[in-house]
Amino acid sequence: MSDLNTVNAAGGTDAFDALGALYEESARLPFREYLEHHSVREAVGDVTGLDALDLGCGSGLYTRRLAAWGAARVTGVDSSAGILATARAVERARPVGVRYVRADATRPAAAGVDGSTDLVLSVYVLCYARSEQELTAVLATARRALRPAGGRLVAVTLNPDYGRGAAYYAPYGFTLTQPEEREGAPVTLDALLPGGRLHVTAHxxxxxxxxxxxxxxxFADTSWSPLTVSPRGRRLLGDAYWSAYLRAPQALILEATVAS
Structure with a gap:
């Protein structure tokens, strides 16, 4: 496998710089296209006319989708210069009117976060926090971005009850490995994609x-909801394909709201 482009992101701001193209490629995995995308769309609801922030936007997959779903102003924030370069290149090639800001989500005073946002979306960001302090800091950034009353965070993160066993998710195109059972334990994801191997470590x-x-x-209130398969995903792949995944989905949606 030496001919593969293997990208390793095990921590640090620069670890994600080379991931842009692979993140774009990973959106084609069935579980992302027919389950994650569908579930996020259902969770955010009607965003028409809203001010939305994609916190930890990566290559801008959901930044662009928020714009397509009708949000009036959309900002993507990420700390990686390399992955933002991919996001900006896509915007130049296929402009949808979003803007990107480089800022560290672990710093609540991050640029581009101004307290006027109606909705913060954050997909696979919270699970990269390396400590509870860092996790709280990312959530504080989201809270600071939202309007003083009525704002909402929708976050996709690692399911604490995901299926154990390295091969559990192999039929869906990736594996998860966790050597230890403790708070903050590293969890490594490996996915073999047409453009190379994606290798990232969350917690x-x-x-x-x-x-x-x-x-x-x-935040005043929190709630959890499972991912659900789109009707198209069920038609194309069948219920049997999804049954093991749905017993123990690798991700859940966490919603947190600001007091009205």
Whole structure:
């Protein structure tokens, strides 16, 4: 496999710089296209006319989707210069009117976060926090971005009860490996894509830790919801294909709201 372009992101701001093209490619995996995308669309609801922020936007997949779904102003924020270069290149080639800001989500005073946002979307960002303090800081950035009353965070993150066993998710195009069972334990994802191998390391946090961090960040309420398969995904691949995944989905949606 030496001919593959292997990208390793195990931590640090620069670890994600080379991931832009592979993140774009990963959107074609069935579980992302027919399950994650569908579930995020259902969770955010009607965004027409809203001010939306994609926190930890990566290559801009969901930044662009928020614009397509009708948000009036959309900003993508990420700390990686390399992955933002991909996002900006896509915007130049196929402009949808979004803007991108380089800023560190672990710093609540991050640029581009101004307290006027109606909705913060954050997909696979919270699970990269390396400590509860860092997790709280990312949530505090989201909270600071939202309007003083009525704002909402929708976050896709690692399911604390994901299926154990390295090969559990192999039929869906990736594997998860977690050597230890503890708060903050590293969880490594490997996916073989046409453009190379995606190798990233996130961290395992319990629901209680997520909820405690959200309260500490200033959110009033939190709730969890599962991912669901789109009707098209069921038609194309069948219920049997999805059954094991749905028993223990690798991700869940965490919603946190600001007091009205």
């Amino acid at each position: 395992w946090w319990s629901r209680k830790t997520y909820e405690r961090a959200a309260r500490a960040a200033g």
